[in-house]
């Protein structure tokens with residue numbers, strides 16, 4: 066984060082802590098020590114590294130105290146609520162004001178925590194993480210639960226996948242209950258067969274924290290030459306979670322391929338990864354996905370205990386996917402509505418599934434989407450055999466070219 070962003074964030078946090086210390090004079094978490102304010106003024110005048118270090122110290126302090134502060138405000142709100150219940154007839158209006166104040170406290174603390182976490186502490190390699198949404202924030206600090214995602218509602222999975230999924234879920238539950246070490250997972254198979262989708266859903270389902278690290282982010286730091294440092298940050302960050310963290314490395318071959326094929330920087334990244342994953346962990350579970358498992362370094366493969374292959378869907382799976390994508394794309398149409406009675410007929414679905422032999426989930430989804438686009442483009446607004454034929458022919462031509 067550059068200096069001007071830090072200054073803006075600092076000003077925002079000062080205003081926020083000032084407001085909270087005014088509203089909740091007994092809550093020590095909100096007070097900035099006068100010494101600290103002087104240190105910051107000195108640091109601003111000195112600029113450069115001193116400034117950066119002082120600001121980082123400040124953000125570190127807040128990152129520890131804000132979650133506690135959030136809980137403080139919530140319990141403060143609850144105790145006020147129970148105290149005013151007997152006298153509710155007198156203070157209906159003031160309870161509204163108190164609710165407003167408590168809400169303001171919760172929201173501003175949430176924003177402050179989110180910004181310190183997001184900008185100061187979340188490693189740059191991460192694209193998306195469970196620690197970065199309002200709902201997960203509420204789950205972690207307020208409800209302390211997380212509802213498992215039903216994977217079968219979001220994708221079609223075969224019995225083999227279901228069994229392995231059950232195994233991974235049971236493993237994470239046992240480790241939480243009895244302690245132990247995670248097994249790491251390799252998802253491999255043809256493009257568009259649902260590896261990334263599955264890994265994201267699995268991470269959400271297990272009730273652990275998770276972070277998604279796309280290949281593009283790794284490549285960016287490989288180019289800059291700072292990927293080892295970034296990997297260190299990532300593993301340190303992941304080890305801090307009290308729920309355990311799933312690190313999901315998408316298209317892992319970018320830096321986990323056989324070392325003979327990697328340049329020096331990628332080899333260093335690989336060595337760093339290997340040194341951090343040499344012994345099984347009770348904090349971090351790794352999920353890697355790849356289209357090309359055969360090019361991964363043997364030492365990487367040996368660290369990934371569970372291997373799950375994603376195959377192209379068979380006829381039954383294609384039927385199920387056509388139904389799933391039709392209901393997502395057509396049943397929830399916004400704007401112009403296209404009639405899709407044709408795609409509800411079992412015979413038509415079966416015929417279509419037979420025509421899509423060799424198609425991946427991604428291509429099936431694209432095909433269903435194209436039916437709607439094609440109908441809209443021709444202003445027919447109704448799916449029929451002719452639209453289906455045109456789209457399938459076009460897709461087959463694309464594949465052959």
Ligand SMILES: Nc1ncnc2c1ncn2[C@@H]1O[C@H](COP(=O)(O)OP(=O)(O)OP(=O)(O)O)[C@@H](O)[C@H]1O
Nearest residue numbers: 220221255256257258259260261262356426427430
């Ligand atoms: N089994 C499936 N059930 C339902 N939809 C699927 C399935 N597999 C793939 N899809 C659809 O295809 C899209 C792309 O899938 P995803 O990105 O997970 O593929 P992938 O295997 O990671 O591909 P790649 O190897 O190219 O990264 C999904 O968002 C989903 O819409």
Ligand SMILES: [Mg+2]
Nearest residue numbers: 260261315354
């Ligand atoms: Mg993918």
